[in-house]
Amino acid sequence: MKVGVVLPVFNQEPQYIFECIQSLQNQTFRQFKLAIVIDGANAETVNAVYEASxxxxxPFQIINRTENQGIAYTLNEGFSYLTDCPYLTWVSSDNRHYPEFLQALVKTMDSTPKEIVLVYSLYHRINEEGINVSNSEEMHQFMTSLMRRPKEQIYSVCFLGASFLFRRQAFEKAGGYRNKFPIAQDHDFWMRILQHGDIYFLEKYLMEYRVNGKYSLTTLTPSEDLILESMRSSIDNRKTIQDIPKVSVLLTSYNQCKYIDHAIESVLNQTFTNFHLIAVDDGSTDGTQEIIYQKKDSRLIGLFLNHRGKAHALNAGLEFCLGEYVLELDGDDWLDPQTLDIMVREMDKQPPNVGLTYANRKLWNQVGEKLIEGPIIPGLNYGDKYDVLSNLQTHCPRLYRKSALKSIGGWKRFIDGQPAILDDFLMFLDLAEKYDFHWINGALYHQRRHEKNITLIQQEEISSEIQKIVHAKIKEWGNEYIPEFIFNEGSLVKVDLRPRGLS
Incomplete structure (x- = not known):
C-alpha cells in the first residue's frame, strides 16, 4: 500500500467516530491501509470504534490498548504497523475528510521533488454540530496567508494545520513523535521533520477540523498552556539546530495595538541581526495579539498570556531567552536601528561583574496621530547601590547579562503582598546589590508618552510604592540610613540619605 493512515482514539463522542471512519471509507484513493489505535479509551468509545469500522x-487493523499512553506514543505505535507504506498521515477521531483528501495529497507528493518531505493543504473548521464556521473570504485570506510561509517559520508558529501527508523516510529520520511536549507534539514533530526536507502547500480545502469538541485537546487545555508548551518545544528544537542568539529582545505589551507594529519592526530592522525577539503579550483584548501572530520572521517567539501584569510577563518571557544578553522593550516604544549593535559591543568589553548596561532615551509625545519630539533623558553613572536608591531613576534601553537576571530571580511581582508597579526600579536595586552598571552616553531608545502611560496616571501610587521600596531596602541593607523624600510638584523625585546617628 502506498499510504499508511493512523487513527488514534481516546475518549470521543461516538457520532464523531462514525463520521471520521466513514470519511476514510469514502476516499477515492484506495491504495492505503489504516491502523486504528485505541489509547485506553472508555467502553463507549471502544464499542463505537468496532461498530463504525x-x-x-x-485493509485495517484495530490495536486496542487498555492503558492510556498519550498521543505521541499512540501515533508511533500505529506507524509501526505501517512500515511498508512510503507515505504517512494521521487523522483525529473527531475530524472529517473530503473524499479527495488522500487523492490530492498523494498526487501532489508524487509530483514534487524528493526534497519535499511534507505536503499540506487548507481545511475548514466545523463546530460541535458539524457546521462549517470558517466559510468566508476573510477567513480564506487569513488561512492562506498563515499557511503560505517558508519552512523556517515553523519555529515561530505552527502553521501547517491538520491536513497533511509526509514521507516515511523523513518520519524515521526525525525519530517519530515524542512525549517530551505532550500537548504540542504536532508542532514539535513538524520542527524536527522539516530539518530533513522542505514543504509544499496545496491551496485546496481537503478536510474539516472540528473545534470546541467535548474531548478536543484545544478544548480541554487552556490556550496559554498550549502556546507556552509549543514555544518550549520551539526553544528545545532551536537548541538542537544551534539557533542560539547573542541577544534575546524581551518585548512586553498590553493593549497596544496602535503601537506594537512599530515596536516589533524596530527590532526586526536592527543592524545587528543575531537575536531572537520574545514578544510577550499580557492578555490584550484590542487586537495586539493578532498583529504579533501575523509577523513573518523566524526570529520571533510569540507568547500570549492571561493578564497578570508586566512583571509576570517579563518573567514568563525570560524562560525563552537563549541569548547571553537580554534587552527589555515596552510595546509602545521603539529602538534606534543601531541599538543592539552599539550595546552588544559595549557589553562585550565589560568585565563579568557588570550585570547591566544602559543608554539615554529620547521622549516623544503622542498627541492624537502625531508624534511630537521631546527631550533626551540622559543616563547616570552610579557609585554604589545607595546611589541607585537615592536617585530614583531607571534608564532605557536596558541590556542585561542574562546570568545576572537569573541570579536575582527575575523581576519582582509584589510589594507587601500587592502587585508592584515599579518592576524596573526594583530590578535596578536588586542588580545593584550584586553587580556594577555601565552607562552608554547615546540616545538609543525612543519612549512614547501618551495618555495610558502608567507614569502619567498613577503618580500617587508610584510615590507611595517608592517610599515602601526605599524603607524596605534600607532595612534589608543594614538600616544605616534615614531617608528624606524630596518632592517636586507632587511627584517624588529624589531621596536624601542621612546616616543614622547624625543630627
Missing amino acids: QVLTI
Whole structure:
C-alpha cells in the first residue's frame, strides 16, 4: 500500500467516530491501509470504534490498548504497523475528510521533488454540530496567508494545520513523535521533520477540523498552556539546530495595538541581526495579539498570556531567552536601528561583574496621530547601590547579562503582598546589590508618552510604592540610613540619605 493512515482514539463522542471512519471509507484513493489505535479509551468509545469500522473495505487493523499512553506514543505505535507504506498521515477521531483528501495529497507528493518531505493543504473548521464556521473570504485570506510561509517559520508558529501527508523516510529520520511536549507534539514533530526536507502547500480545502469538541485537546487545555508548551518545544528544537542568539529582545505589551507594529519592526530592522525577539503579550483584548501572530520572521517567539501584569510577563518571557544578553522593550516604544549593535559591543568589553548596561532615551509625545519630539533623558553613572536608591531613576534601553537576571530571580511581582508597579526600579536595586552598571552616553531608545502611560496616571501610587521600596531596602541593607523624600510638584523625585546617628 502506498499510504499508511493512523487513527488514534481516546475518549470521543461516538457520532464523531462514525463520521471520521466513514470519511476514510469514502476516499477515492484506495491504495492505503489504516491502523486504528485505541489509547485506553472508555467502553463507549471502544464499542463505537468496532461498530463504525464495520463499514471499512480497505485493509485495517484495530490495536486496542487498555492503558492510556498519550498521543505521541499512540501515533508511533500505529506507524509501526505501517512500515511498508512510503507515505504517512494521521487523522483525529473527531475530524472529517473530503473524499479527495488522500487523492490530492498523494498526487501532489508524487509530483514534487524528493526534497519535499511534507505536503499540506487548507481545511475548514466545523463546530460541535458539524457546521462549517470558517466559510468566508476573510477567513480564506487569513488561512492562506498563515499557511503560505517558508519552512523556517515553523519555529515561530505552527502553521501547517491538520491536513497533511509526509514521507516515511523523513518520519524515521526525525525519530517519530515524542512525549517530551505532550500537548504540542504536532508542532514539535513538524520542527524536527522539516530539518530533513522542505514543504509544499496545496491551496485546496481537503478536510474539516472540528473545534470546541467535548474531548478536543484545544478544548480541554487552556490556550496559554498550549502556546507556552509549543514555544518550549520551539526553544528545545532551536537548541538542537544551534539557533542560539547573542541577544534575546524581551518585548512586553498590553493593549497596544496602535503601537506594537512599530515596536516589533524596530527590532526586526536592527543592524545587528543575531537575536531572537520574545514578544510577550499580557492578555490584550484590542487586537495586539493578532498583529504579533501575523509577523513573518523566524526570529520571533510569540507568547500570549492571561493578564497578570508586566512583571509576570517579563518573567514568563525570560524562560525563552537563549541569548547571553537580554534587552527589555515596552510595546509602545521603539529602538534606534543601531541599538543592539552599539550595546552588544559595549557589553562585550565589560568585565563579568557588570550585570547591566544602559543608554539615554529620547521622549516623544503622542498627541492624537502625531508624534511630537521631546527631550533626551540622559543616563547616570552610579557609585554604589545607595546611589541607585537615592536617585530614583531607571534608564532605557536596558541590556542585561542574562546570568545576572537569573541570579536575582527575575523581576519582582509584589510589594507587601500587592502587585508592584515599579518592576524596573526594583530590578535596578536588586542588580545593584550584586553587580556594577555601565552607562552608554547615546540616545538609543525612543519612549512614547501618551495618555495610558502608567507614569502619567498613577503618580500617587508610584510615590507611595517608592517610599515602601526605599524603607524596605534600607532595612534589608543594614538600616544605616534615614531617608528624606524630596518632592517636586507632587511627584517624588529624589531621596536624601542621612546616616543614622547624625543630627
